[in-house]
Amino acid sequence: MSDIVVIGAGQAGSALVAKLRALGHMGKITLIGEEATPPYQRPPLSKKYLLGEMDKERLYLRPETFYAENNIDLRLSSTAVSIDRSDKKIVVDGNAISYDQLALTTGSIARRLPPAIGGLLDGVHVVRTMADVDAMEPECVEGARVLIVGGGYIGLEAAAVCSKLGMKVTLVEMSERILQRVAAPETSAYFRALHAAHDVDIHEGIGLDRLTGETRVDGAVLSDGTELALDMVIVGIGIAPATELAESAGLVVENGIKVDAQGRTSDPVIWSAGDCAVFPYRGDMIRLESVQNAIDQAECVAENMLGADKDYAPYPWFWSDQYDVKLQIAGLNSGYNNVVVRPGEREGSVSHWYYAGDTLLAVDAMNDPRAYMVGKRMIEAGKSPEAAAVADPATNLMALAKA
Template sequence: MAGIVVIGAGQAGASCAAKLRALGHDGPITLIGEEPVPPYQRPPLSKKYLLGEMALERLFLRPESFYAEADIALHLNCTVTAIDRKDRVVIAGGQAIGYDDLVLTTGSVPRRLPGRIGGELAGVHVVRDLRDADSMAPEFVAGRHVLIVGGGYIGLEAAAVAASRGLKVTLVEMGARILQRVAAPETSEYFRALHRAHGVDIREGIGLETLLGETRVTAARLSDGTEIDVDFVIVGVGITPATELAEMAGLEIENGIRTDAFGRTSDPHIWAAGDCASFPHEDGRLRLESVPNAIDMAECVAANILGAETPYVPQPWFWSDQYDVKLQIAGLNTGYDRIVTRPGDGAGHVSFWYYKGDRLLAVDAMNEPRAYMVGKRLIDAGKSADPALVADPATDLKALLSA
């Protein structure tokens, strides 16, 4: 019996393998990862791990012993170079491994600066995996100057760590405002004010023209012509789904590895889940870059491999930690046409509720866990709440659940 092979030992891959065992699958399971360590959490890499507040072992999703105890063959530091769909074999580390079903949980890769503008200089970093975090950690010395390129959540989280460690921080965002792609102007304004209060120099509508230096970055020229001396650079300009292996195998690609509602790819014996996969959603297709999606979709795929035939229905939620602010996001704000602001219980406590007409789409909650919880429950249930009641601080949020 060839069994089930999972390529990609991140959150999705580990979740899929563990769920297969939990659901009673007693055949062989092989989990293949390129990194030399067991599957681990990625979000803390740009937060507590980079701050030195979380040890490596605490990053691990499960103790390494779990995989042996669950009879999951864990292949670490191993690269898959090919998929032979005809013979149902993958080539990993020079070894041929057969499969009955194959799951692709290859994740995503960070966009890097091109070499022509200095992206290959030493001192230019991205934040995606453990190696990235370990390579940049020695750079965080109080008094040094870091340039952060990109005003999304990764860039802002890195800025928060650097400012908290006493570094001088300049952040440039080519768009008109930080978080422009993912959040309302109200949320952008909240985090702009938060970072500036911590000394971060945020420059919006300004991009990077080039990095300067012979072998290591020493300065940056911005699109407005200014030059600034920098000690190192962190690039946070988004990620792309890791589809190279799937493309080489001839699978259909559409903003990621194209799957049906059950997680099957264009090959009925190959499945995909997590950052790398796009799936049917409402009137189009969706690809979600989040830990909850990686877990939920991978577990759904595990069940479907075993015959459940359950469509994957995402219940999106996200989070970001910056300084003493915990942002929790429920739902997807695509297509919103108005924002309802609900004041919180203290300074810096607020939530922004996204509506399309009378339909509640999403909630951004800053240090407001109750607003997040209520908003998420409403969205998951397909319900909305009267915007006037949401905006009224006298309204008991929990009462909205039964309204």
């Protein structure tokens, strides 16, 4: 029986230790987390939790008692500071812990604004942890003026919540359109119109020059010279893989902790999964920032730690909730050269189908769960329906999936 240590008590870490026990591993399992809270869901933080519609305990991935009941040593408020690969030990808050196998599920960290432009002023927030949201929640009051920096999904979700709370919302995106990195112009246009209908003032192709204020933010100057009076700022400019520990241990890091198809790092007894891991996929090395990947990859790594010798085959899917719209995404759209727009069956529903030539890559479905379900099924099966058939509202999607 081997002693297994997992560093990072997020979605991937929790899934990994639970899978180890479910597979019958009888050795010692230690799960180390920096936060004081047991592993919890992150997606609701910028939605229901910020709105006050979800209690803290409902965020927990598993009941707090789960870990003790399954003989998992959960160490919260603990920071792993170093890995001694030769002696197979890690140092946590001054204490050494031995391992036979080690998994790094350290996740990611929110990118922040540089201090030189006001990133350290009070009232400037990011959305990554429960503590982040707890800190901003008292400031999210009706009538308050908030600037959202970044037009990705995190920024748009925060804008939607602030708008619902009655705040005066301005969003700036330095790229030429919101969601430019992750979605087609058609999807960007859909969400631009949605936010405009809720009085969110969106500035595209415009960056933030600086924030103003002595100790607390009170305004902003945009790159086009526009000056804004503000009460708070929410920064949603992406996340970075948490690789510092891996780098200091001499593991190979290339836009994430580099692993093979089974989740093994450059050290044969150290594994990685989740947001922090970069892995081979269709001839490339990718990193997936999603709940689905964190769970599936972590469970695959758990199997391989116990000798399964199994390659990880991801089937990517994502989602975002904004106002009364649920966006569901199946597949990865990288490399697309054509987007097919298919109207949904009810008002406001639509799906965007991404093709590379004749090959279906991905689907964005807005309030259209049937299109999402059918598209996801076809992508996973390697099927590519004709674009003209998808675009025709008279085409029965279910029949296409069965063809």
